[in-house]
Amino acid sequence: MDEWVRQAEVWVGQAERWIRQQPPEQVYVAVAVVAVTVLLLVAVSCLKSSKANTIVLSGLSGSGKTILFYQLRDGSTHQGTVTSMEQNNDTFVLHSELERRGKVKPVHVVDVPGHARLKPKLDEVLPQAAGIVYVVDAQDFLSTMHAAAEYLYDILTKATVVKKRVPVLIFCNKTDKVTAHSKEFIKKQLEKELYNKVTVTEGAGLTGNVSAVEEFIREYVKA
Structure with a gap:
């Protein structure tokens, strides 16, 4: 478990360094793309689950x-x-x-x-x-x-x-x-x-x- 925690901390640190290196506009676009993708996946999942049977x-x-x-x-x-x-x-x-x-x-x-x-x-x-x-x-x-x-x-x-x-x-x-x-x-x-x-x-x-x-x-x- 400790090994997984340490690995996660490494990934988080790498992500933070990458974000700091990017222009703010690019970060905003990336966040928007992720948000839209998540919303689409949720919508598709809801439509599938609500299909009449x-x-x-x-x-x-x-x-x-x-x-x-x-x-x-x-x-x-x-x-x-x-x-x-x-x-x-x-x-x-x-x-x-x-x-x-x-x-x-x-x-x-x-x-x-x-x-x-x-x-x-x-x-x-x-x-x-x-x-x-x-x-x-x-x-x-x-x-x-x-x-x-x-x-x-x-x-x-x-x-x-x-x-x-x-x-x-x-x-x-x-x-x-x-x-x-x-x-x-x-x-x-x-x-x-x-x-x-x-x-x-x-x-x-x-x-x-x-x-x-x-x-x-x-x-x-x-x-």
Whole structure:
């Protein structure tokens, strides 16, 4: 330790002698360059650390968001079909990528309850969103179509979503059921309601068919 201290003192002495030998203007320029460089490095570091890596699961109550959350994290349904009234929030490596742990970037997934009273919580997480997965109940779509379209429109017109151009994936859940509507039908009906083009995919949370959501996540949260 003493040797390191002595070496440091030598370096400091050399630096002081060099500074005394330089014209004041040159010293000021050198200090300014160092200061600007440090500020740039700090700014770049902050930008990198603040890059969005949050995927928001949204949709009406009972659409299957919580099951999707558990499938992405654990590869199982856990609580089955029980509607969650609490927000699920966790950072994890996708269950389908566990064998690549340490080589892929963990994803922060937030499951926002669809109950009308809890929808304002969505505004709290949207500023950090890298993408939004909007879950639709394909089996019970006709009875919830208008409400689902209204909520989706509300999300698409959020100032944060519009300004940051946050990508939105519509996940048609429960398509494993015999009475479920196809993604083509759901897309067509939503387009009629929204007068806009939307990206729609299908799957089934209960059976673990969530690969389309995983692909969407990896498109916007790079490994």
